[in-house]
Amino acid sequence: MVMDFLTAPFSRDMGIDLGTANTLVYIKGKGVLIREPSVVAIKADKDSANGVLAVGDEAKKMIGRTPGNIVAIRPMKDGVIADFEVTENMLKYFIQKAHKRKRFLRPRIVVCVPSGVTEVEKRAVIDAALHAGAREAYLIEEPMAAAIGAGLPVHEATGNMVVDIGGGTTEVAVISLGGIVNKKSIRVGGDELDEAIVHHIKNTYNLMVGDRTAEEIKMSIGSAYFSDNTEISPDDSMEIRGRDLVNGLPKTISISSEEIQGALQEPVNDIVRAVKSTLEGTPPELSADIMDRGIVMAGGGSLLAGLDKLLADETGMPVYLADDPLDCVVHGTGKVLEELNNLKDVLITPKRLS
Numbered sequence: 001m002v003m004d005f006l007t008a009p010f011s012r013d014m015g016i017d018l019g020t021a022n023t024l025v026y027i028k029g030k031g032v033l034i035r036e037p038s039v040v041a042i043k044a045d046k047d048s049a050n051g052v053l054a055v056g057d058e059a060k061k062m063i064g065r066t067p068g069n070i071v072a073i074r075p076m077k078d079g080v081i082a083d084f085e086v087t088e089n090m091l092k093y094f095i096q097k098a099h100k101r102k103r104f105l106r107p108r109i110v111v112c113v114p115s116g117v118t119e120v121e122k123r124a125v126i127d128a129a130l131h132a133g134a135r136e137a138y139l140i141e142e143p144m145a146a147a148i149g150a151g152l153p154v155h156e157a158t159g160n161m162v163v164d165i166g167g168g169t170t171e172v173a174v175i176s177l178g179g180i181v182n183k184k185s186i187r188v189g190g191d192e193l194d195e196a197i198v199h200h201i202k203n204t205y206n207l208m209v210g211d212r213t214a215e216e217i218k219m220s221i222g223s224a225y226f227s228d229n230t231e232i233s234p235d236d237s238m239e240i241r242g243r244d245l246v247n248g249l250p251k252t253i254s255i256s257s258e259e260i261q262g263a264l265q266e267p268v269n270d271i272v273r274a275v276k277s278t279l280e281g282t283p284p285e286l287s288a289d290i291m292d293r294g295i296v297m298a299g300g301g302s303l304l305a306g307l308d309k310l311l312a313d314e315t316g317m318p319v320y321l322a323d324d325p326l327d328c329v330v331h332g333t334g335k336v337l338e339e340l341n342n343l344k345d346v347l348i349t350p351k352r353l354s
């Protein structure tokens, strides 16, 4: 008790959702204080440790607009750590930004990582957190954090299914008694949807658009399913601007929601297949629980219009969107942080590497 009183105001313990698209930092007792893109701008001619120019919001603005000697990198590109050193630098930046004052005790940090990361990557994330000033560092798998963040009773002897669609990955997991019973992780997420839009526009109109434009199209008129009560209708359209690949000049075209739905069909079907195959491999008692309780979707990708309805149609199960899909994982990480001593069983430990 005395110890808690002494340490609480000075230790900025933090939970970090180290995402492919966004990194969010939760500070114990305060909530989510940092929410920035997982992007690092570095000088191309320097090694990645010394050439960091900007991280987060500032670095994202540089994507596609950098001169030749500056590159904006997304070090977690496909839901895994594509670039160790840059990831470590990014993590340090966020930890130091959140920690701020030297007089605080070194924090305890829980980092959320995709469930597909290797033992080497787990170790690297722990080491990066310790190098950046953590006094203790722990890992939690993304679907577990998403389930806790969505308020699912993960410790009960009942099946809970969570589908977390992030930027780089979709993680599907069935959780019961504080553990993941069955899971599937595919390298398809919101980024893949953006890429499908870029390809479609290039192949159909000979028009090159950037990833950011594709993401805007997805968020404005993208949809997985049309029905009377979906917010987007097939006739909705938007004007988009890109570079004509024939004459190299800027060109504007109008594109419909129906057309974008066609372009998104393949990656959307991959997500549906991942959910179905996880359900197929789930023990019958847990499947029956999921039938009763429904599937919970989290992650920014779950905000694609109509995706919940498509999934419900395809699986025959009720499907719900978590209250705050983009923050669900960091909230789950935060809950674990708030009750670290009671919830240590949901954390994962990297195996000792020889």
Ligand SMILES: Nc1ncnc2c1ncn2[C@@H]1O[C@H](COP(=O)(O)OP(=O)(O)OP(=O)(O)O)[C@@H](O)[C@H]1O
Binding pocket: 017, 018, 019, 020, 021, 022, 023, 079, 114, 142, 165, 166, 167, 168, 169, 170, 189, 190, 191, 215, 218, 219, 298, 299, 300, 301, 302, 303, 304, 305, 325, 326
């Ligand atoms: N309204 C929306 N409609 C469709 N997609 C959206 C919407 N809002 C955000 N997204 C997409 O969500 C994705 C980012 O989600 P999120 O922040 O949960 O990912 P992440 O946690 O960084 O990634 P990962 O879980 O793969 O590590 C991006 O691809 C973004 O385009």
